[in-house]
Amino acid sequence: MKSMTGYGKAVREYNNKTISVELRTLNSKQADINVRMPNTYRSVEIEIQNLIKQKLERGKIDCFVTLSYRQGAAVLDINEQLFEDYYNQLNQLTEKVGADNSFIAKFLLQRDDINQPVSDEISVEEKNTLMDCVNEALKEVNKYRQTEGEALEKAFCIHINNIEKFSSQVEPFETNRVPQIKEKLLSRFKELNVEGVDAGRLEQELIFYLEKLDITEERVRLAQHIKYFRDTMQDESAIGKRLGFIAQEMGREINTLGSKSNDADMQQLVVKMKDELEKIKEQSANVL
Numbered sequence: 001m002k003s004m005t006g007y008g009k010a011v012r013e014y015n016n017k018t019i020s021v022e023l024r025t026l027n028s029k030q031a032d033i034n035v036r037m038p039n040t041y042r043s044v045e046i047e048i049q050n051l052i053k054q055k056l057e058r059g060k061i062d063c064f065v066t067l068s069y070r071q072g073a074a075v076l077d078i079n080e081q082l083f084e085d086y087y088n089q090l091n092q093l094t095e096k097v098g099a100d101n102s103f104i105a106k107f108l109l110q111r112d113d114i115n116q117p118v119s120d121e122i123s124v125e126e127k128n129t130l131m132d133c134v135n136e137a138l139k140e141v142n143k144y145r146q147t148e149g150e151a152l153e154k155a156f157c158i159h160i161n162n163i164e165k166f167s168s169q170v171e172p173f174e175t176n177r178v179p180q181i182k183e184k185l186l187s188r189f190k191e192l193n194v195e196g197v198d199a200g201r202l203e204q205e206l207i208f209y210l211e212k213l214d215i216t217e218e219r220v221r222l223a224q225h226i227k228y229f230r231d232t233m234q235d236e237s238a239i240g241k242r243l244g245f246i247a248q249e250m251g252r253e254i255n256t257l258g259s260k261s262n263d264a265d266m267q268q269l270v271v272k273m274k275d276e277l278e279k280i281k282e283q284s285a286n287v288l
Helices: 039-056 080-097 104-109 124-168 170-192 199-213 216-233 240-261 264-284
Strands: 006-014 017-026 031-036 059-069
Touching (some): 017 124, 031 039, 124 216, 124 264
Parallel strands (some): 031 059
């Protein structure tokens, strides 16, 4: 079992550059991938996104690629001829109107057509180094997810065991509950002092009513869902959605137990089961 929460970072050196890849993941129903990188590497952005989706499958995934240069190695990619042409034109205009011209250089350096790489293409070697860095960060994320998943599995075992325990504690109440309800109904009926009642028909109606209160099927189905939940936890594939669906089915059975209980002590056990189930639902949303 893996969590969708994860973190990984990797760093690689290439010539005079340092390439850093940082990945952060949170839970999401789909693969929501956001990649931030220098313009130099935009040509491989789709390839990186596809690799992330393949390795991480699902989650809100933020990928940050940063590029830094060693001291003295950084080079500004400035279109000098264009800078000079713009500067002369703007300088002439400011002198003509008597305006301040100290802002011109700063303004021009912010223009994309002046301060940009000479070429957006990167070498095969640099691309391989970048992708190797991404792969290493992905491995770190998966390790983190595995560790978080193990913690989630332990929590699930505690909650599912508690639900099973509370369900078994219902049985003693079930043994005495139906006879008590039947006796109470007959006693109330006698108080009404209704004459000419068909005793056989009354018995049939009582049986029909008491059958509706029987919770054997609900407890059996709940036990089956608990077993399926445990079996699913051992599956190595993405199981988050399946665990969520099983939890929903468990909730239906528990709700039916509550509606049929007609007993304060049983209702308390149902409330405890619901509390444990809510914790499972919250945590299953973070399972891959």
